[in-house]
Amino acid sequence: MKTFELVAPCHFGLEAVLKREIYDLGYEITLVEDGRVTFEGDAEAICRSNIFLRTAERVLLLVGRFKATTFDELFEGIKALPWESYIPVDGKFWVKKASSIKSKLFSSSDIQSIVKKAIVERLKTKYHVEWFEENGASYPIRVFLLKDEVMVTLDTSGESLHKRGYRTMTSKAPLTETLAAALIMLTPWRKDRIFVDPFCGSGTFPIEAALMAANIAPGMNRNFTAENWTNLIDKKLWYETVEEANDQITTDITVDIQGYDIDGDVVKAARENAKRAGVEHMIHFQQRPVCELHHPKKYGFIITNPPYGERLEDKAALPELYSQIGEAYRGLDAWSMYLITSYDAAEQYIGRKADKNRKIYNGMLKTYFYQFMGPKPPKRKNKCDIRENM
Numbered sequence: 439m440k441t442f443e444l445v446a447p448c449h450f451g452l453e454a455v456l457k458r459e460i461y462d463l464g465y466e467i468t469l470v471e472d473g474r475v476t477f478e479g480d481a482e483a484i485c486r487s488n489i490f491l492r493t494a495e496r497v498l499l500l501v502g503r504f505k506a507t508t509f510d511e512l513f514e515g516i517k518a519l520p521w522e523s524y525i526p527v528d529g530k531f532w533v534k535k536a537s538s539i540k541s542k543l544f545s546s547s548d549i550q551s552i553v554k555k556a557i558v559e560r561l562k563t564k565y566h567v568e569w570f571e572e573n574g575a576s577y578p579i580r581v582f583l584l585k586d587e588v589m590v591t592l593d594t595s596g597e598s599l600h601k602r603g604y605r606t607m608t609s610k611a612p613l614t615e616t617l618a619a620a621l622i623m624l625t626p627w628r629k630d631r632i633f634v635d636p637f638c639g640s641g642t643f644p645i646e647a648a649l650m651a652a653n654i655a656p657g658m659n660r661n662f663t664a665e666n667w668t669n670l671i672d673k674k675l676w677y678e679t680v681e682e683a684n685d686q687i688t689t690d691i692t693v694d695i696q697g698y699d700i701d702g703d704v705v706k707a708a709r710e711n712a713k714r715a716g717v718e719h720m721i722h723f724q725q726r727p728v729c730e731l732h733h734p735k736k737y738g739f740i741i742t743n744p745p746y747g748e749r750l751e752d753k754a755a756l757p758e759l760y761s762q763i764g765e766a767y768r769g770l771d772a773w774s775m776y777l778i779t780s781y782d783a784a785e786q787y788i789g790r791k792a793d794k795n796r797k798i799y800n801g802m803l804k805t806y807f808y809q810f811m812g813p814k815p816p817k818r819k820n821k822c823d824i825r826e827n828m
């Protein structure tokens with residue numbers, strides 16, 4: 439099967455998590471840059487990466503990279519690429535997005551129209567036609583310029599991969615599903631440990647945790663643009679990948695995953711979202727303010743995204759709220775707590791300095807992922823150990 443270079447964009451600061459996921463899927467990583475990971479894979483890799491990756495924003499097929507400082511160079515560079523290997527004669531193609539950073543060429547609309555014109559010129563000579571009907575499958579193109587280096591890609595995903603399809607109801611300031619999944623993966627939480635999100639909003643953290651625990655692939659219930667690229671990807675590869683994902687699901691497991699929120703309507707929405715994700719039976723949602731957070735067991739995890747004062751009038755309530763978080767946390771025995779917030783006095787009011795923190799951009803918002811580590815539970819002795827010690 440033909441090998442492609444695939445580019446997976448992700449949240450800035452979370453490249454290592456995505457790199458690990460791609461590696462675990464079995465593909466060779468060729469480049470890690472700020473906000474994206476490039477890897478090699480065949481047609482099946484396009485299906486598998488779209489369906490299985492939890493932290494990638496989309497999967498792009500790299501058509502070419504070259505340098506351009508003038509529109510002529512851009513036109514010639516695009517025209518020199520083998521577009522006929524990707525876009526069939528009836529393909530519908532357009533530049534969905536052009537972005538430019540620290541480059542001489544910066545007008546997105548000019549870049550978009552020149553790239554389209556150059557592809558048309560190339561395909562005219564290859565297909566010996568003067569006019570393209572464009573009534574076949576869609577081939578959206580994304581172009582990135584960074585320091586005059588042009589990267590041209592075809593978007594295999596379509597809608598961003600954070601749209602898993604389960605979240606139709608959101609709270610005021612929801613986290614994206616991809617960011618929530620990446621943050622959980624940054625912690626040592628595993629499915630046999632307690633998971634509590636006391637500010638669950640639309641339920642993103644608990645739902646992503648349950649999907650991981652049950653091994654449900656995030657892209658099982660949605661469509662991808664490249665499903666219609668029958669010139670490059672045999673339809674049966676998509677069916678086989680969904681079958682592979684189905685075979686891996688284990689929903690009959692016992693987990694302790696809980697989501698609380700002070701707002702009853704939000705809790706209702708979270709429950710609906712969990713139902714759509716197929717994990718409703720794995721999560722206990724309840725309306726409860728953080729000051730009433732407690733749990734009788736040891737060694738649990740809080741992973742959460744508390745309010746950070748999105749509106750000015752909410753800011754005044756933050757010292758009291760973060761003090762309540764600190765108090766609730768101190769009442770839990772041997773727990774770990776991970777919280778993402780842009781509130782810069784979080785540690786001060788929680789009353790403890792985080793063991794670690796990590797800067798993460800949530801869109802344009804600079805946030806920190808504070809990590810308060812609890813002790814590890816003692817290792818359970820298995821039968822062999824017991825016999826050895828007798």
Ligand SMILES: C[S@@+](CC[C@H](N)C(=O)[O-])C[C@H]1O[C@@H](n2cnc3c(N)ncnc32)[C@H](O)[C@@H]1O
Nearest residue numbers: 612613637639640642699700701727728743745
């Ligand atoms: C930033 S949002 C969480 C968004 C969530 N991560 C999501 O993806 O939808 C913060 C949530 O905290 C809730 N909240 C505010 N004050 C609270 C309190 N004292 N106790 C519990 N929840 C509270 C709000 O209702 C809101 O849903």
